[in-house]
Structure formats: structure tokens, C-alpha cells
Amino acid sequence: MDRPVDTEAPEPTEQDTAATGPAAPSRRAVIGWAGAGLALGATAAGSVAAATRQEEQPPGVDSTAAIPFYGEHQAGIATPVQDRLHFAAFDVITTDRAALVAMLKEWTKAAATLTPGHEIGRGTSGNLPEAPPDDTGEALGLPASRLTVTVGFGPTLFEKDGVDRFGLKARRPEALVDLPKFPGDALDPARSGGDICVQACADDPQVAVHAIRNLARIGMGVVNVRWSQLGFGKTSSTTPQAQTPRNLMGFKDGTRNIAGTDDKALADHVWVAPGDGQDWMTGGSYLVARRIRMHIEIWDRTPLGDQEEIIGRTRAEGAPIGKQREHDSFDPKSLPEDSHVRLAHPDTNKGATILRRGYSFTDGSDGLGRLDAGLFFLAYQRDARNGFIPVQTSLAARDVLHDEYTRHVGSGHYACPPGIRKPGEWFGQALFG
Numbered sequence: 001m002d003r004p005v006d007t008e009a010p011e012p013t014e015q016d017t018a019a020t021g022p023a024a025p026s027r028r029a030v031i032g033w034a035g036a037g038l039a040l041g042a043t044a045a046g047s048v049a050a051a052t053r054q055e056e057q058p059p060g061v062d063s064t065a066a067i068p069f070y071g072e073h074q075a076g077i078a079t080p081v082q083d084r085l086h087f088a089a090f091d092v093i094t095t096d097r098a099a100l101v102a103m104l105k106e107w108t109k110a111a112a113t114l115t116p117g118h119e120i121g122r123g124t125s126g127n128l129p130e131a132p133p134d135d136t137g138e139a140l141g142l143p144a145s146r147l148t149v150t151v152g153f154g155p156t157l158f159e160k161d162g163v164d165r166f167g168l169k170a171r172r173p174e175a176l177v178d179l180p181k182f183p184g185d186a187l188d189p190a191r192s193g194g195d196i197c198v199q200a201c202a203d204d205p206q207v208a209v210h211a212i213r214n215l216a217r218i219g220m221g222v223v224n225v226r227w228s229q230l231g232f233g234k235t236s237s238t239t240p241q242a243q244t245p246r247n248l249m250g251f252k253d254g255t256r257n258i259a260g261t262d263d264k265a266l267a268d269h270v271w272v273a274p275g276d277g278q279d280w281m282t283g284g285s286y287l288v289a290r291r292i293r294m295h296i297e298i299w300d301r302t303p304l305g306d307q308e309e310i311i312g313r314t315r316a317e318g319a320p321i322g323k324q325r326e327h328d329s330f331d332p333k334s335l336p337e338d339s340h341v342r343l344a345h346p347d348t349n350k351g352a353t354i355l356r357r358g359y360s361f362t363d364g365s366d367g368l369g370r371l372d373a374g375l376f377f378l379a380y381q382r383d384a385r386n387g388f389i390p391v392q393t394s395l396a397a398r399d400v401l402h403d404e405y406t407r408h409v410g411s412g413h414y415a416c417p418p419g420i421r422k423p424g425e426w427f428g429q430a431l432f433g
Contacts, residue, residue: 061239063203064143066116071419073271075115076148077285077355077380078260080239082201085231085359086208087289087376088216089194089412090223092157097166101432103222107151107215108426114211117144136217138210145204149211151427152287152414157195171431173278175286175383176415182396184407191291191410194226199287199378201357205232227410229291231359231376238355244318244326248360248373249299249405251311252318255326258355269353269387270380272418280430283418285380288354288388291361291410294374299405310400312341340401343394354379354387374406384413 063083067075092100110120121134158164158172181187200211209230216225234245235253238260244252258265267273272281299307308314312321312335320330320341332345346353357380362373381387395402417428 061146063146065146066144067146067148069112069115069149070421070423072283072421073419074148074150074284074416075419076150076199076201077270077357077416078238078258078266079148079201080146080260081234081237081357082146082148082203082208083232083234084202084205084208085376086200086205086212086228087231087378088198088200088212088228089154089226090196090198090216090219091226092165092195092222093224094222095165097432099222100166101428103219104428104432105426106218108420110214110218111149111151111211111427112420112423114214115144115147115149117142117147120214136210136213138213139207142204142207145202145207147200147202147207147211149215150199150201150287150416152197152199152416153428153431154194154197154412154414156193160195166432168431171278171280173281173415175272175277175281175385176413177385177389179288179384179411179413180389180393182392182408184396184402185411186407186409187411188409191227193412194414196223197287197289197412197414205230229361229376229410230363231361233360235358235360235375235377236356238357247375248294248296249307249311251307251313251315252326254356255313255318258353265353266355269382270355272382276382280433281415281417284416285355285382286384286387287412287414287416288377288379288381288384289410289412289414290375290377290408292375292377293372293407293409295405295407296371296373302405309336309339310405312336312339338398338400340395340399343399344391349390349394352387352390354381354391380416 061080067079069075094100113120119135119137119140123135124133124137124140127133153176155172155176155178157166158168158176198212198215200208202208202211212228216223235247236257237245237254238257244254247253258269260266270285272284272286274282276282302310304315308321312332313319313326314321317324318326319328321335321339323330332342332347335342342348357378359376359378360373361376362371364372366372379388417431420426
């Protein structure tokens, strides 16, 4: 990254079962015994989720450039999706409201400094030798890499174990519901929830990790990391003119995702509007995060024809079954009744539509030779009660992909406030004000 910037100065302006054996049975034969998995993701735009290779950058996108920090909406939502992710959920460990506010102010200054590619404070070498550096230093010399930092607040920030720690209970939006337990959920509490989340996306993994690491350092004594996730290979695109990414199951995803330039769709389905509820959320969005483990070994032994019926699209082209090209129009009722695309399609769910920004992950093996791999599913919407929840309810009820090949093991729901419009404002200012 570039020269150090003092944060006191004005900010820049701009647990699974897997079949073993020599061959895989057909999808119809395994329905009765491999039903531990859950939906690969509530893909309301009608395609599967996860990605194995970097999407071709859309014209004019410089992977080393800086994304403006200030704006009406937080960056990292409708922004063209970067290739790498570091996501962290934090627990607030203090009951001191003033300390929490002070930390959020420092986080905002740090985010405004990091996104254009600068170091925090006096950087890695500007301090006295006897003092720790202001910046952890691992991104020194790296470009901005389109870093975005997006912050959200979980239900437990407003009330936890019946206690209103920060006087925020009355300001919890009605839309920030506790997500229901869907059939087959196997959620690990250690990988779920959190008072505050931070999503750092960049085209360089070290830049994304650097952002989370420094925010965690700034928050020491106020917050602890509850859980975190690294992601690679974006699994959905907000730039439909670019090549559609593929997932760890080998299928294209993001064919009908909301475009980051589609202002009407964003207004209808992503951004919270005046009158939707708590005024402090106007211009913000609600994030659902789900860690979805794929039963890769079972999938890899499933016949191609069965895979395509399960998804509802051809593997090579990504065309809806019965069509020739990826972007051909289709009636979801023409697809198999239990196919993923049909069950996730807006027409099947009374128009429910979400903006997806998920990432693939591979976190080693589980000790039995099976990859701990899958999709870290991220979906933004105006209200999850009209977005993720109805779509996931549909998938959990009938989706073969859900039944046999995936399992939801982590979850979170967060209210992401509007953007920081100018220097001096800070994350959650309207909430705490």
C-alpha cells in the first residue's frame, strides 16, 4: 500500500456423511439415504451458487484500483464483485456504550484510509522503536486492489440474553428477524451469529486479510472475533456483461443476478426505502450469510445427466434445460419440479429476489479424507422476510441439491446501514445518535 496516513487527519474524500465406493448411484436411488444436506443457496435469480475460477473482469475494471469509500450506500454490496473475501463476525465484550461508539468511529477512519491503499496512522515504520506500529504492515507496497469494507449489525447487538446492553432494543428493525430453523439445518453456534459483521472484499487476498486484521486490532478490548471465513472465486456477479463464474460443482452461477447498475432492481429489492421501518436503515440493506458445506465426493460421482436435472441447467453452456444458450428465456415450470433453479426462481417464490455476492471456500479436510469445501453464501436484500426466507423455505422443502449434496453449517443475519457520505460520519452514527 502507499504512504502512511494519520487516522486523526481528515479521511480521503473519495459433520457430515459421505458415500464411498467405486460408483455413484443415480439421484433417484440416493434420495432416501443422503438427506442430510441443505440448499446450496437461496439463488433467487435462478442459478446455483459457488465459483471455481476468477470471473473475467468487465470492461474498464482495474483490479488494482481504489473503490470510493464515501457514498449513499456502503460499498461492497452493488459494487462489481471482487475475487477474494475475508468475512468476520465480532462479539462486543464491553458494556460501555461510549467505548463501542469510539471503536466504530476509529473503524470508519481506518476503512476510509485502507480502501484507497494507505496505511493506518504512521504506518509500519513511523512509530518509536519501543512502540508497536500503527499498521500491521502486510499490505505495504500492494495496490488498493478494489478493497471494500462493509459493516453490519446483528440482532444480538440490540438485545442479548434478554439484556439491552447499549440502549438499542427499541431501535432494532422489524426486518432484522431471527432466521427460522430450516429443515436439515446443522448450524454450528461457533460459526453463526455475532453482534457486528465486517465483509472485506478485494482482488488481492492479502489486502482483504489486512483490513480485517487491523480492524480486529483496533477493536481489542471492545470486540473479539467470534468467527471468520476466507473466500475465493466469486460465485455470483453484479456485472452481467462479464463471463459468468462457475461453482465448485462445475456449473455457472449468477446468470440472472441483479446487476450493480440496475438502479430500479436495486431500489425494489436491495436498498431499504423510507417508510420501510427504522429510519436509520434507509439506504442500507439486510445481509444473510450462510456457510454451506458441499458433499463434494458424492457430487463428483453423480452422472452428468442427473447433475443437470438436479440443477436445472446444462453444465457446459449453462442453458436452462431444453434451451440452447445460457441467457435464453425460459418458464421455470418447464424444469424438473425438484430442480434447484425452478425452486429458487422468483416466479416460484412470489417474486422474491436477492442480490448474491457469495464465494467458494476450501478449508482443508475433515480428517476422513473429505474436503471441507463449499459456498460462503452472501445475499443482500431489502427485507429477508420477502427475500432469502421464502426462497430458502422453498429450497429446504423439495430441492434435491439441498437434500443430498449440501449442508448449512453456519448462519448470520445483519442490518447494514447506509453509506458514509462524508468525512466525520461513522458506521452506525444514526443508530447510536
